[in-house]
Amino acid sequence: MIDRQRFTPYRMDVKQSFKQFNFKQFNFKQLNFKKPNFKKPKLKKPSLKPLNLRRLNPLSRSIGLICLGISVASTGYAEQAASQTSATSPVLEQDVIELPTIVATAQKKAVVAAGTLGARSARETPFSIQQIDSKQIEEQQAKSLGQLFANEAGVAAQGNSYAINSHALSVRGLSLDFVNGYKIDGHPFQMASVELPLELFQEVQLLKGATGFLYGIGSPGGTLNYITKKPTDDTQSALSIGYRSDSIVTVHADTGGRLGSDERYGYRFNVVNEKGQTFNGTDLERQAISAAFDAQITPNLVWRANGLYQQRDLKGGISSYSVAGAGAYAYQGDALPKAISGAKNLTAYDQSYYDSDLWALSTGLNWQINDLWRLDASYAHTFKRIESRDETLHLVNEQGDYHLALRQFYRPTLQYDSWQLRLEGEWQTGWLKHKIVTGLERQTQSRDLNIGDPNIDPDLNTGGQNHVYPAGGVLPSGNIYAGSLALHYDGDSPREYFRISDWETRSVYFSDTLSIHEQWSLLLGLRKFDYENKNYFVSGKLRNHYREKPLSPTAALLFYPNKNTTLYASYVEALDDGGYVGSTYANAYAQLSPLESKQYELGLKAEYQNWALTSALFRIEKGMGYANAENYYIADGQVTYDGFELAGHYQPTPSLRLNASATFLDAEYKEAEAQLIGNRPAAVARIQANLGAEQKIEAIPGLKLHGNVQYIGSQYIDAANRLKVPTFEVVNIGLSYRVPLGEQQLTYRAEINNLFDKKYWLASSNALSVAAPRTLSLNIKYDF
Numbered sequence: 001m002i003d004r005q006r007f008t009p010y011r012m013d014v015k016q017s018f019k020q021f022n023f024k025q026f027n028f029k030q031l032n033f034k035k036p037n038f039k040k041p042k043l044k045k046p047s048l049k050p051l052n053l054r055r056l057n058p059l060s061r062s063i064g065l066i067c068l069g070i071s072v073a074s075t076g077y078a079e080q081a082a083s084q085t086s087a088t089s090p091v092l093e094q095d096v097i098e099l100p101t102i103v104a105t106a107q108k109k110a111v112v113a114a115g116t117l118g119a120r121s122a123r124e125t126p127f128s129i130q131q132i133d134s135k136q137i138e139e140q141q142a143k144s145l146g147q148l149f150a151n152e153a154g155v156a157a158q159g160n161s162y163a164i165n166s167h168a169l170s171v172r173g174l175s176l177d178f179v180n181g182y183k184i185d186g187h188p189f190q191m192a193s194v195e196l197p198l199e200l201f202q203e204v205q206l207l208k209g210a211t212g213f214l215y216g217i218g219s220p221g222g223t224l225n226y227i228t229k230k231p232t233d234d235t236q237s238a239l240s241i242g243y244r245s246d247s248i249v250t251v252h253a254d255t256g257g258r259l260g261s262d263e264r265y266g267y268r269f270n271v272v273n274e275k276g277q278t279f280n281g282t283d284l285e286r287q288a289i290s291a292a293f294d295a296q297i298t299p300n301l302v303w304r305a306n307g308l309y310q311q312r313d314l315k316g317g318i319s320s321y322s323v324a325g326a327g328a329y330a331y332q333g334d335a336l337p338k339a340i341s342g343a344k345n346l347t348a349y350d351q352s353y354y355d356s357d358l359w360a361l362s363t364g365l366n367w368q369i370n371d372l373w374r375l376d377a378s379y380a381h382t383f384k385r386i387e388s389r390d391e392t393l394h395l396v397n398e399q400g401d402y403h404l405a406l407r408q409f410y411r412p413t414l415q416y417d418s419w420q421l422r423l424e425g426e427w428q429t430g431w432l433k434h435k436i437v438t439g440l441e442r443q444t445q446s447r448d449l450n451i452g453d454p455n456i457d458p459d460l461n462t463g464g465q466n467h468v469y470p471a472g473g474v475l476p477s478g479n480i481y482a483g484s485l486a487l488h489y490d491g492d493s494p495r496e497y498f499r500i501s502d503w504e505t506r507s508v509y510f511s512d513t514l515s516i517h518e519q520w521s522l523l524l525g526l527r528k529f530d531y532e533n534k535n536y537f538v539s540g541k542l543r544n545h546y547r548e549k550p551l552s553p554t555a556a557l558l559f560y561p562n563k564n565t566t567l568y569a570s571y572v573e574a575l576d577d578g579g580y581v582g583s584t585y586a587n588a589y590a591q592l593s594p595l596e597s598k599q600y601e602l603g604l605k606a607e608y609q610n611w612a613l614t615s616a617l618f619r620i621e622k623g624m625g626y627a628n629a630e631n632y633y634i635a636d637g638q639v640t641y642d643g644f645e646l647a648g649h650y651q652p653t654p655s656l657r658l659n660a661s662a663t664f665l666d667a668e669y670k671e672a673e674a675q676l677i678g679n680r681p682a683a684v685a686r687i688q689a690n691l692g693a694e695q696k697i698e699a700i701p702g703l704k705l706h707g708n709v710q711y712i713g714s715q716y717i718d719a720a721n722r723l724k725v726p727t728f729e730v731v732n733i734g735l736s737y738r739v740p741l742g743e744q745q746l747t748y749r750a751e752i753n754n755l756f757d758k759k760y761w762l763a764s765s766n767a768l769s770v771a772a773p774r775t776l777s778l779n780i781k782y783d784f
Contacts, residue, residue: 235256339761362381
């Protein structure tokens with residue numbers, strides 16, 4: 001028999017009917033509403049029986065039925081309970097009513113996969129967290145991370161959909177580390193230049209701020225964790241068809257359930273096909289598939305396996321606009337050109353393309369040792385490969401003049417292998433309760449890159465793009481306000497690559513959450529790293545090698561004034577890869593040690609029946625590298641980010657919900673080159689805010705409207721604070737309409753992003769992206 005509470009969120013939909021039962025004589029205090037620790041037999045659906053409820057008012061009847069249903073379903077002995085009650089409860093012939101079918105649903109609280117803190121509720125996690133589940137993803141018809149987090153202040157897109165930088169995201173003013181800042185079910189995945197298929201995920205969790213102890217090496221901006229779709233308790237399927245302007249059509253099928261006479265085996269499959277032309281003339285073709293399985297080997301041991309694959313091909317499209325501070329195509333002037341429409345097609349070469357392949361596989365075992373202790377072991381392998389010939393515009397002045405280069409990469413790849421072993425448990429020593437999480441992790445990363453210019457000595461060649469076309473002379477020029485150039489590519493480049501790096505990280509960690517009192521808890525944790533990095537020249541000769549063994553601690557104090565509110569103070573560190581020194585410095589090709597960052601945070605989390613509020617006051621001290629007066633590039637700098645976040649919702653009526661959030665951020669270079677001290681880092685807005693609403697239309701059951709306004713303040717794109725992107729506001733609206741279709745359901749959705757077709761730039765360091773224009777998305781989904 002299967003005990004699904006061991007490995008899936010607990011959910012029961014029970015169609016109840018009862019035999020003869022006398023509510024007057026029944027003692028509800030005897031009912032045990034706690035979830036028992038034994039298996040649930042498969043029950044036949046009993047027939048409905050008339051009950052005597054004449055002495056109960058409608059509210060009491062409803063409460064009694066729900067309570068009894070939960071008790072009977074959770075114990076798994078519904079038939080036995082019904083027979084016992086019928087033996088003691090005679091049925092009266094008069095004043096009898098027929099009961100309708102009632103569905104009782106019990107769900108666990110949403111949990112956060114908080115790395116080395118294990119699985120815990122958001123209320124117990126002393127960090128700022130944003131969770132977006134599959135229902136919200138569908139409601140927004142989101143295709144990119146920027147669109148997915150459009151309602152979250154403090155999170156900003158740095159690239160638009162259907163481009164190679166669509167993954168780029170900034171959190172608390174810091175770009176997420178595309179090598180280490182993205183996870184799939186807690187295991188690493190290299191995110192650069194791809195966009196994971198959101199249709200394949202049950203939830204996307206964003207843990208803001210420094211996460212060194214929780215997830216290992218990575219940017220202090222935060223960590224994004226994709227939670228894959230898991231097998232469902234009940235057999236369920238869905239088919240949806242969507243349209244997105246200009247002519248993108250998406251088909252998505254999702255099915256899951258359980259097999260076997262005792263429902264021991266679970267499955268979940270998702271298939272996505274997307275094809276058409278985007279708003280800027282880029283041709284898109286994308287296929288994605290995922291599969292998830294689990295099996296109850298014993299009542300306490302569960303095996304699971306997941307896999308996903310995506311092929312995403314883009315033809316045409318401009319990836320980014322470079323705004324260089326130096327070099328042959330340095331930007332001249334102190335102001336940026338006015339933004340153009342994201343619908344404008346500036347593709348110059350018909351032969352440009354950007355193709356990506358990715359897949360991720362994982363497997364694991366979960367052993368529930370007893371009621372208090374659990375052991376989890378897992379392994380994952382992720383793979384990403386790119387083949388491209390894409391264009392980059394080098395902007396040179398405020399009038400919008402540019403030079404255009406065509407870059408080619410041939411099949412650079414990055415692979416991760418990740419092993420995790422985690423033990424979670426609880427025990428009590430006198431008046432002190434302990435919640436322990438301890439474990440081991442090991443991950444290896446290998447990266448292949450193009451050989452770059454074949455004329456460079458292989459013992460000095462560090463690889464890179466195959467070439468910039470045309471190779472000699474001045475790059476073709478144009479203007480962003482004029483039409484696109486008509487250019488032809490007739491060159492060739494070497495289709496060769498080499499192993500550029502091998503990294504390995506081993507770590508051991510331990511954390512203890514001590515419950516000092518019902519209202520107080522103290523979290524203490526420590527992670528010990530063994531971090532090794534090897535980098536090579538094209539010839540295979542070792543370029544540099546280093547090994548570091550840093551410590552990353554965390555500590556937090558939590559106070560629970562009541563069951564709905566948490567106050568916390570936390571400290572955590574992050575370790576960011578230092579990278580290697582460029583060829584223009586006196587210590588060229590040296591590998592820098594990991595950069596250490598620190599975060600201090602005070603926060604509040606409150607959730608009540610019709611309102612919720614979260615806030616955080618934080619300071620991030622980020623390590624950075626810079627060139628000193630002797631032209632040595634050193635890892636001894638610091639930039640600080642002082643911020644305040646506020647987010648919440650209020651539901652004045654059952655049909656209306658208001659949402660709001662805001663982030664105020666003051667970032668400044670503290671230790672760096674002399675000319676940067678006091679400057680604001682690139683792509684940091686002082687103010688970000690969002691205001692939204694959701695309204696159910698009571699006159700039309702099933703119809704819901706929603707909309708939001710996003711505001712992002714001005715940002716510099718260069719550390720010298722010379723070039724600034726202006727403030728912008730974006731309005732998005734949408735609706736959903738659910739229609740019963742027999743026992744099934746149809747859902748119609750419509751979404752308009754950038755309602756007023758606002759033209760604006762998205763800022764990143766020394767680069768710009770054009771924001772998406774007004775975009776219409778339509779979708780129809782059939783659940784069966």
